[in-house]
Amino acid sequence: MVHHIKAAVLAAAADGRPYADTRPLSLETVTLDDPGPGEVLVRIAAASLCRSDLSVVDGKRAWPMPIVPGHEASGVVEAVGKDVTSVAPGDPVVLVYQPQCGACPSCLSGDAHLCGPGLAANRAGELLAGGTRLHRGEAHVHHHMGLSAFAEMAVVSERSVVPLPRDIPLEVGALFGCAVMCGVGTVINTGRTRPGDTVAIAGVGGVGSSAILGALLAGADRVIAVDTDPDRLAEATRLGATDTVLNTDGDAAAKIIDMTHGGADRAFETAGTIGAFETAFNAVKRGGTVATVGLVDPKTPFSLDVAGLVTSAKTVVGSYLGSCNPRRDIPRYMALFRHGRLPVDKLITHRLPLDQVNTALDRMADRRALRQILQP
Numbered sequence: 001m002v003h004h005i006k007a008a009v010l011a012a013a014a015d016g017r018p019y020a021d022t023r024p025l026s027l028e029t030v031t032l033d034d035p036g037p038g039e040v041l042v043r044i045a046a047a048s049l050c051r052s053d054l055s056v057v058d059g060k061r062a063w064p065m066p067i068v069p070g071h072e073a074s075g076v077v078e079a080v081g082k083d084v085t086s087v088a089p090g091d092p093v094v095l096v097y098q099p100q101c102g103a104c105p106s107c108l109s110g111d112a113h114l115c116g117p118g119l120a121a122n123r124a125g126e127l128l129a130g131g132t133r134l135h136r137g138e139a140h141v142h143h144h145m146g147l148s149a150f151a152e153m154a155v156v157s158e159r160s161v162v163p164l165p166r167d168i169p170l171e172v173g174a175l176f177g178c179a180v181m182c183g184v185g186t187v188i189n190t191g192r193t194r195p196g197d198t199v200a201i202a203g204v205g206g207v208g209s210s211a212i213l214g215a216l217l218a219g220a221d222r223v224i225a226v227d228t229d230p231d232r233l234a235e236a237t238r239l240g241a242t243d244t245v246l247n248t249d250g251d252a253a254a255k256i257i258d259m260t261h262g263g264a265d266r267a268f269e270t271a272g273t274i275g276a277f278e279t280a281f282n283a284v285k286r287g288g289t290v291a292t293v294g295l296v297d298p299k300t301p302f303s304l305d306v307a308g309l310v311t312s313a314k315t316v317v318g319s320y321l322g323s324c325n326p327r328r329d330i331p332r333y334m335a336l337f338r339h340g341r342l343p344v345d346k347l348i349t350h351r352l353p354l355d356q357v358n359t360a361l362d363r364m365a366d367r368r369a370l371r372q373i374l375q376p
């Protein structure tokens, strides 16, 4: 059986603005296959818009086309394929953009976020078992990160879902799939922030704001939010940042070195720009750690003073999925949310129907939103 569903389809990357007029994402009826073995059909309840979705639309990152974006979402299991054991129809779930095969060297060594077959399937725009379940007429429509959540329903691998406890609202559950793992996970797992640390966060959009919550959770003494936008810094203060630095003319790192008497213990690039990376790199003290998670445009040139890296003894580390094992870390973060120690619901700034996804893209591009929840 196939399902006829409404989905936001991107035919080709396009960066004409405003998106509300050029409408790169078109809401169309597409067909969705029944779930195959090890797959589940999920009715999407909430899909939030992440900056990575914008990089799919504007072509900064190349994906097979056509594609249905959307990689941060929650929903309710509608049906399950053969051999599915971890969820059943009626179960609320969080969708996770990195499927974990459970059998590759990375999965076996505990690095589920680096799953090789999961990454290969994502890059091909296919599900973990191969192929697409989305079609438009005879043509294949590709999955984004094994999910494609800007739609009424999605077929995904069982290894792309984590059960969502019923006492956690579905719209909050959606955030755990990307913003929470990438923000909180980067600060705690990748950056190994410890109680008493001074932490600088360069770029306080959705993931940067999540990183603020992570730094507070980890017991950081000072959490220094850096951004080019004063409104965003006001928001960062509301979330608990202890200090803010307005980066007007690229002098944020110097200000941080000054105010911390030598630099932060850890700094995080959460803006997806080389400028933010440089700020983070220059703002840490000698021996400090710099983690980058924001996905800088791969075509942006960058040079590194390698000798300076030696003498400063800094650690530079990339953070994919916040170095999280989704099935281990999402339940932990949910428990912390439930106990009021990780108030990620504060990241939600807008709610709108799925057919306004292009307007939401404009707001994201203009840095006027943390997380916007789209409801099909």
Ligand SMILES: [Zn+2]
Residues within 6 Å of the ligand: 050, 051, 052, 053, 071, 072, 178, 179
């Ligand atoms: Zn994301």
Ligand SMILES: [Zn+2]
Residues within 6 Å of the ligand: 100, 101, 102, 103, 104, 105, 106, 107, 108, 114, 115, 116, 117, 118
């Ligand atoms: Zn694997």
